[in-house]
Amino acid sequence: MSLSRIVMRLARNPGTEFSGGDDHRGYALTAPLTADGHLDEAEYAKAKKDCAVRRFAPDEDPADGRLARRGERWFFDYDEDDQIDDEPVHRLGQHRFAIGEYVTVTDEDGRPLTYKVMEVTPI
Template sequence: MPLSRIVMRLARNPGTEFAGGDDHRGYALTAPLTADGMLDEESYAKTRDQCVVRRFAPDEDPADGRLARRGQRWFFDYDDADTADDEPVYRLGEHRFAVGEYVTVTDEDGRPLTYKVVEVQPAG
């Protein structure tokens, strides 16, 4: 299964400083998807080293990590030796990655924030 590049940008998050969202904050993720846009778990096992993530925001340097999994728990991992930096992704195995869909990522401060999928294309 070929890899896809998925871009998610911070959506509206009422009750936070990002109540109106922020198109300049988000994630670029490379992962294998099924034909219907779901994470392809079987292909992930074969392409795990190529499943990378980049967190971007205007007030910080980009953070490069990888998509990782422990049991049914999916997360973004930025340092193999430190679990404190892990960012869990809520029910990632059940999300459909299609433009307009929403994904919740728990940030490094432990806050669940919602992101909108704005781009899905073949990784190249």
């Protein structure tokens, strides 16, 4: 089983304060990927404890959490005992993690923001 480090940075989000994007805001994710760049569900089941996420932004401390799944719903979880902090990721299981692809994450304020995959590196 191999894990990959995936870095996503805030893309242009018209109609928000991030209309031009922000390379200093984003997520670094550790997850298993299939050969075509999708989340590998079978490997995730074996490596849940190693699947991590770090949210970063220049105006806040980094938030460390984990990649989690309930049923078909994937999300970023920063506190196992508190579901309020969960950040849903729109159709994460269907996304292809390849440089240049886009992923939508619902932030802590409930806003869907688009991020661009900037790095995918096997660990």
